[in-house]
Amino acid sequence: TQLLEQSPQFLSIQEGENLTVYCNSSSVFSSLQWYRQEPGEGPVLLVTVVTGGEVKKLKRLTFQFGDARKDSSLHITAAQPGDTGLYLCAGSYNTDKLIFGTGTRLQVFP
Amino acid sequence: ETGVTQSPTHLIKTRGQQVTLRCSSQSGHNTVSWYQQALGQGPQFIFQYYREEENGRGNFPPRFSGLQFPNYSSELNVNALELDDSALYLCASSLRTGGYGYTFGSGTRLTVV
Numbered sequence: 423t424q425l426l427e428q429s430p431q432f433l434s435i436q437e438g439e440n441l442t443v444y445c446n447s448s449s450v451f452s453s454l455q456w457y458r459q460e461p462g463e464g465p466v467l468l469v470t471v472v473t474g475g476e477v478k479k480l481k482r483l484t485f486q487f488g489d490a491r492k493d494s495s496l497h498i499t500a501a502q503p504g505d506t507g508l509y510l511c512a513g514s515y516n517t518d519k520l521i522f523g524t525g526t527r528l529q530v531f532p
Numbered sequence: 533e534t535g536v537t538q539s540p541t542h543l544i545k546t547r548g549q550q551v552t553l554r555c556s557s558q559s560g561h562n563t564v565s566w567y568q569q570a571l572g573q574g575p576q577f578i579f580q581y582y583r584e585e586e587n588g589r590g591n592f593p594p595r596f597s598g599l600q601f602p603n604y605s606s607e608l609n610v611n612a613l614e615l616d617d618s619a620l621y622l623c624a625s626s627l628r629t630g631g632y633g634y635t636f637g638s639g640t641r642l643t644v645v
Binding site for chain 2: 426455457462463464465466467510512519520521522523524525
Protein backbone atom coordinates (compact mmCIF):
# COMPACT_ATOMS: atom_id res chain seq x y z
CA THR A 423 0.00 0.00 0.00
CA GLN A 424 1.41 3.36 -1.08
CA LEU A 425 1.17 5.94 1.68
CA LEU A 426 2.58 8.70 -0.49
CA GLU A 427 0.61 9.90 -3.50
CA GLN A 428 2.33 11.93 -6.17
CA SER A 429 0.71 14.12 -8.76
CA PRO A 430 0.69 14.40 -11.62
CA GLN A 431 1.59 10.87 -12.61
CA PHE A 432 2.86 11.97 -16.01
CA LEU A 433 4.02 15.37 -17.23
CA SER A 434 5.10 16.26 -20.75
CA ILE A 435 6.28 19.83 -21.31
CA GLN A 436 8.38 22.02 -23.59
CA GLU A 437 11.84 23.24 -22.68
CA GLY A 438 11.67 26.48 -20.72
CA GLU A 439 8.35 25.82 -19.00
CA ASN A 440 7.91 25.69 -15.23
CA LEU A 441 6.35 22.77 -13.38
CA THR A 442 5.41 21.60 -9.91
CA VAL A 443 5.19 18.03 -8.64
CA TYR A 444 3.26 17.25 -5.47
CA CYS A 445 3.74 14.54 -2.87
CA ASN A 446 0.93 14.04 -0.36
CA SER A 447 0.34 11.76 2.60
CA SER A 448 -1.97 11.40 5.57
CA SER A 449 1.05 10.43 7.68
CA VAL A 450 3.60 12.66 9.38
CA PHE A 451 7.17 11.93 8.37
CA SER A 452 10.34 12.74 10.25
CA SER A 453 12.03 13.54 6.95
CA LEU A 454 11.27 13.48 3.27
CA GLN A 455 13.58 12.92 0.35
CA TRP A 456 13.30 13.55 -3.37
CA TYR A 457 15.01 11.31 -5.90
CA ARG A 458 15.38 11.31 -9.66
CA GLN A 459 15.63 8.04 -11.50
CA GLU A 460 16.65 7.53 -15.12
CA PRO A 461 15.92 4.37 -17.14
CA GLY A 462 18.18 1.48 -16.15
CA GLU A 463 19.54 3.31 -13.13
CA GLY A 464 18.81 3.49 -9.43
CA PRO A 465 17.28 6.57 -7.80
CA VAL A 466 19.68 9.44 -7.15
CA LEU A 467 19.08 11.58 -4.08
CA LEU A 468 18.31 15.23 -4.85
CA VAL A 469 17.46 16.62 -1.42
CA THR A 470 16.40 15.76 2.12
CA VAL A 471 14.02 18.02 4.05
CA VAL A 472 13.44 17.57 7.76
CA THR A 473 11.78 20.67 9.20
CA GLY A 474 8.13 21.61 8.62
CA GLY A 475 7.97 24.58 6.25
CA GLU A 476 11.55 24.08 5.11
CA VAL A 477 12.46 25.28 1.62
CA LYS A 478 15.60 24.12 -0.16
CA LYS A 479 16.91 25.21 -3.53
CA LEU A 480 19.14 23.24 -5.85
CA LYS A 481 19.88 25.38 -8.91
CA ARG A 482 16.54 25.48 -10.80
CA LEU A 483 14.84 23.06 -8.39
CA THR A 484 12.96 24.27 -5.30
CA PHE A 485 11.78 21.79 -2.68
CA GLN A 486 9.32 22.54 0.10
CA PHE A 487 8.26 20.45 3.09
CA GLY A 488 4.76 21.15 4.35
CA ASP A 489 4.29 22.77 7.76
CA ALA A 490 2.71 19.58 9.11
CA ARG A 491 5.41 17.37 7.52
CA LYS A 492 2.77 15.42 5.60
CA ASP A 493 3.36 16.81 2.12
CA SER A 494 6.04 18.22 -0.12
CA SER A 495 6.45 19.87 -3.49
CA LEU A 496 9.15 20.07 -6.12
CA HIS A 497 9.16 23.07 -8.45
CA ILE A 498 11.38 23.20 -11.53
CA THR A 499 11.98 26.54 -13.20
CA ALA A 500 12.77 26.70 -16.93
CA ALA A 501 12.83 22.94 -17.43
CA GLN A 502 15.49 21.46 -19.68
CA PRO A 503 15.61 18.13 -21.54
CA GLY A 504 18.19 16.95 -19.01
CA ASP A 505 15.50 17.14 -16.32
CA THR A 506 13.67 14.25 -17.97
CA GLY A 507 13.22 11.30 -15.63
CA LEU A 508 11.14 9.69 -12.91
CA TYR A 509 10.83 11.86 -9.81
CA LEU A 510 10.18 10.02 -6.57
CA CYS A 511 9.44 11.36 -3.13
CA ALA A 512 10.21 9.12 -0.15
CA GLY A 513 9.28 9.58 3.48
CA SER A 514 11.01 8.24 6.53
CA TYR A 515 9.72 7.63 10.06
CA ASN A 516 13.27 7.70 11.39
CA THR A 517 13.51 3.92 11.11
CA ASP A 518 15.83 3.79 8.09
CA LYS A 519 12.95 2.42 5.99
CA LEU A 520 11.88 4.63 3.11
CA ILE A 521 8.27 4.80 1.95
CA PHE A 522 8.34 5.77 -1.71
CA GLY A 523 5.68 7.67 -3.57
CA THR A 524 4.00 6.55 -6.75
CA GLY A 525 6.36 8.61 -8.92
CA THR A 526 6.00 11.38 -11.50
CA ARG A 527 7.38 10.71 -14.95
CA LEU A 528 8.61 13.97 -16.52
CA GLN A 529 9.40 14.38 -20.20
CA VAL A 530 10.90 17.69 -21.35
CA PHE A 531 10.97 18.22 -25.10
CA PRO A 532 13.52 20.55 -26.76
CA GLU B 533 34.89 6.52 -2.74
CA THR B 534 33.09 3.71 -4.55
CA GLY B 535 29.33 3.69 -4.85
CA VAL B 536 26.92 0.80 -4.52
CA THR B 537 27.45 -1.99 -7.02
CA GLN B 538 24.94 -4.71 -7.82
CA SER B 539 25.29 -7.93 -9.77
CA PRO B 540 24.13 -9.23 -12.08
CA THR B 541 22.59 -6.33 -14.00
CA HIS B 542 20.06 -8.50 -15.78
CA LEU B 543 18.75 -11.98 -15.11
CA ILE B 544 16.14 -14.27 -16.63
CA LYS B 545 14.78 -17.12 -14.54
CA THR B 546 12.03 -19.69 -14.89
CA ARG B 547 9.06 -19.81 -12.54
CA GLY B 548 9.84 -22.00 -9.52
CA GLN B 549 13.59 -21.42 -9.65
CA GLN B 550 15.69 -19.70 -7.03
CA VAL B 551 17.81 -16.56 -7.49
CA THR B 552 20.57 -14.77 -5.57
CA LEU B 553 21.28 -11.09 -6.13
CA ARG B 554 24.38 -9.39 -4.76
CA CYS B 555 25.20 -5.92 -3.50
CA SER B 556 28.42 -4.24 -2.42
CA SER B 557 27.75 -1.25 -0.19
CA GLN B 558 29.39 2.13 -0.46
CA SER B 559 32.63 2.45 1.46
CA GLY B 560 31.95 3.38 5.08
CA HIS B 561 28.27 2.37 4.99
CA ASN B 562 27.15 -0.32 7.43
CA THR B 563 23.47 -0.65 6.53
CA VAL B 564 22.00 -2.25 3.42
CA SER B 565 18.37 -2.08 2.34
CA TRP B 566 16.69 -3.93 -0.50
CA TYR B 567 13.78 -2.62 -2.55
CA GLN B 568 11.62 -4.09 -5.29
CA GLN B 569 10.49 -1.75 -8.05
CA ALA B 570 7.82 -3.07 -10.39
CA LEU B 571 7.47 -1.44 -13.78
CA GLY B 572 5.90 2.00 -13.51
CA GLN B 573 5.84 2.05 -9.71
CA GLY B 574 7.90 3.41 -6.84
CA PRO B 575 10.27 1.08 -4.99
CA GLN B 576 8.83 -1.10 -2.21
CA PHE B 577 10.89 -1.87 0.90
CA ILE B 578 11.79 -5.57 1.23
CA PHE B 579 14.12 -5.59 4.24
CA GLN B 580 17.16 -3.98 5.79
CA TYR B 581 20.34 -5.42 7.28
CA TYR B 582 22.48 -3.75 9.91
CA ARG B 583 25.58 -5.41 11.38
CA GLU B 584 24.66 -8.71 9.73
CA GLU B 585 21.17 -8.88 11.24
CA GLU B 586 17.76 -8.15 9.73
CA ASN B 587 16.62 -4.77 10.99
CA GLY B 588 13.15 -4.43 9.56
CA ARG B 589 11.05 -6.11 6.92
CA GLY B 590 8.39 -4.99 4.51
CA ASN B 591 5.31 -6.88 3.37
CA PHE B 592 7.14 -9.66 1.52
CA PRO B 593 6.75 -13.43 2.03
CA PRO B 594 9.43 -15.58 3.72
CA ARG B 595 10.69 -16.85 0.37
CA PHE B 596 12.44 -13.47 0.18
CA SER B 597 15.48 -13.75 2.43
CA GLY B 598 18.80 -12.02 2.81
CA LEU B 599 22.24 -11.97 4.30
CA GLN B 600 24.77 -9.33 5.23
CA PHE B 601 28.45 -10.18 5.47
CA PRO B 602 31.15 -8.75 7.78
CA ASN B 603 32.31 -6.42 4.98
CA TYR B 604 28.70 -5.09 4.85
CA SER B 605 28.00 -6.54 1.40
CA SER B 606 24.66 -8.27 1.08
CA GLU B 607 22.67 -10.88 -0.79
CA LEU B 608 18.98 -11.11 -1.60
CA ASN B 609 17.65 -14.62 -2.16
CA VAL B 610 14.27 -15.39 -3.64
CA ASN B 611 12.97 -18.97 -3.67
CA ALA B 612 10.13 -20.46 -5.71
CA LEU B 613 10.09 -17.57 -8.17
CA GLU B 614 6.72 -16.33 -9.39
CA LEU B 615 5.92 -14.31 -12.50
CA ASP B 616 5.06 -11.30 -10.29
CA ASP B 617 8.60 -11.30 -8.94
CA SER B 618 9.71 -9.76 -12.23
CA ALA B 619 11.00 -6.33 -11.26
CA LEU B 620 14.04 -4.13 -10.74
CA TYR B 621 15.69 -5.01 -7.44
CA LEU B 622 17.50 -2.11 -5.85
CA CYS B 623 20.07 -2.15 -3.10
CA ALA B 624 20.73 0.97 -1.03
CA SER B 625 23.46 1.48 1.52
CA SER B 626 23.66 4.06 4.28
CA LEU B 627 25.10 4.88 7.64
CA ARG B 628 22.47 4.11 10.24
CA THR B 629 21.32 7.69 10.72
CA GLY B 630 17.55 7.36 10.78
CA GLY B 631 16.61 7.60 7.15
CA TYR B 632 19.33 9.81 5.74
CA GLY B 633 22.11 9.45 3.23
CA TYR B 634 20.93 6.59 1.04
CA THR B 635 23.00 5.63 -1.98
CA PHE B 636 21.29 3.34 -4.44
CA GLY B 637 22.85 0.91 -6.86
CA SER B 638 21.74 0.65 -10.48
CA GLY B 639 19.70 -2.44 -9.70
CA THR B 640 19.25 -5.96 -11.03
CA ARG B 641 16.50 -6.41 -13.60
CA LEU B 642 14.93 -9.82 -12.91
CA THR B 643 12.57 -11.35 -15.43
CA VAL B 644 10.68 -14.50 -14.49
CA VAL B 645 9.22 -16.47 -17.39
